[in-house]
Amino acid sequence: MxxxxxxxxxxxxxxxxxxxxxxxxxxxxxxxxxxxxxxxxxxxxxxxxxxxxxxxxxxxxxxxxxxxxxxxxxxxxxxxxxxxxxxxxxxxxxxxxxxxxxxxxxxxxxxxxxxxxxxxxxxxxxxxxxxxxxxxxxxxxxxxxxxxxxxxxxxxxxxxxxxxxxxxxxxxxxxxxxxxxxxxxxxxxxxxxxxxxxxxxxxxxxxxxxxxxIGRVKGNKMVNMQLSNTKLVDRGTRYIVEELGLDYDAAGKALKKYGSVKNAIEALK
CATH class of the missing domain: 3.40.50.10490 (Glucose-6-phosphate isomerase like protein; domain 1)
Known part of the structure; x- marks a missing residue:
């Protein structure tokens, strides 16, 4: 060829x-x-x-x-x-x-x-x-x-x-x-x-x-990311603050409860 x-x-x-x-x-x-x-x-x-x-x-x-x-x-x-x-x-x-x-x-x-x-x-x-x-x-x-x-x-x-x-x-x-x-x-x-x-x-x-x-992103955020370290937990918490207007502590508790940014937003919206 x-x-x-x-x-x-x-x-x-x-x-x-x-x-x-x-x-x-x-x-x-x-x-x-x-x-x-x-x-x-x-x-x-x-x-x-x-x-x-x-x-x-x-x-x-x-x-x-x-x-x-x-x-x-x-x-x-x-x-x-x-x-x-x-x-x-x-x-x-x-x-x-x-x-x-x-x-x-x-x-x-x-x-x-x-x-x-x-x-x-x-x-x-x-x-x-x-x-x-x-x-x-x-x-x-x-x-x-x-x-x-x-x-x-x-x-x-x-x-x-x-x-x-x-x-x-x-x-x-x-x-x-x-x-x-x-x-x-x-x-x-x-x-x-x-x-x-x-x-x-x-x-x-x-x-x-x-x-x-395939729906793994919302807006411009990684809403399904694994919360495998402190940096990513902080990022996920800030995403929830931005999306729902919660204070940082409440957003952090929501993230921990629901396991992902996407699940937290869907549950609390």
Missing amino acids: DYTKITESPSNYDNLEQMDTHTILESINKEDQKIAEAVAKVIPQISKLVDMTAERFLKGGRLFYIGAGTSGRLGILDASEIPPTYGLPHDRVVGLIAGGDVAIRKSVEHAEDDPKQAWKDLMKYNIDSNDVLVGIAASGTTPYVLGGIADAKENGILTSGVTNNPGSPLATGSDIPIEINVGPEFLTGSTRMKSGTSQKLALNMITTSLMIK
């Missing part, structure tokens, strides 16, 4: 080791400013994914991310924030990485090279046609991700691919390709930089808009 491997293209900068620190940082920042513009161009595809995922989510479906290396870690990071931020069980948005949990901290040699492993990992969760699978790979060629996407499609599961190489196998093999062209990396081939940042932005957009669509 003929496509341009933008993620492997030479940097727009050279002789990096001869740059002073300020020039290095200024150049990285100049490249980073291109990322949001690149993400903006794929909003139509992200919107389609969110709407189709929301339909399935409201029927009990789940969202799965698969990836290797930086891409896998970003999927896990996004998934791990859903329970504390939105109060959903940990198994509604699931991030899987080639090599298993040990690969979150340390690279696992050749873990991404097995095209059958992702489906084995997904089957542990009994993934089915109510669910959605998003593969993440800057290169768009990672066997672990491509294999998982192909197997999911064969089983009637909606698939999407987040990649930084337009026209790559991941893009052409997914139902909803999200092709974010951020251009060459400042450090040639270092996709943890612009490519990784663009993926993080896209995943933020996917799950934040999904949670809004």
Whole structure:
């Protein structure tokens, strides 16, 4: 398949080791400013994914991310924030990485090279046609991700691919390709930089808009967040003060009694 491997293209900068620190940082920042513009161009595809995922989510479906290396870690990071931020069980948005949990901290040699492993990992969760699978790979060629996407499609599961190489196998093999062209990396081939940042932005957009669509947000507040520390209890208490006009102590007692901002507001309104 003929496509341009933008993620492997030479940097727009050279002789990096001869740059002073300020020039290095200024150049990285100049490249980073291109990322949001690149993400903006794929909003139509992200919107389609969110709407189709929301339909399935409201029927009990789940969202799965698969990836290797930086891409896998970003999927896990996004998934791990859903329970504390939105109060959903940990198994509604699931991030899987080639090599298993040990690969979150340390690279696992050749873990991404097995095209059958992702489906084995997904089957542990009994993934089915109510669910959605998003593969993440800057290169768009990672066997672990491509294999998982192909197997999911064969089983009637909606698939999407987040990649930084337009026209790559991941893009052409997914139902909803999200092709974010951020251009060459400042450090040639270092996709943890612009490519990784663009993926993080896209995943933020996917799950934040999904949670809004399924009713886990009220106004602009995280009314279903887990009250797992003093900061979050204080935040929840202030939300109730703002919404109901109670004093802080009364709001705190209400939060403790009803267990969440949403429940407290619904009970006392």
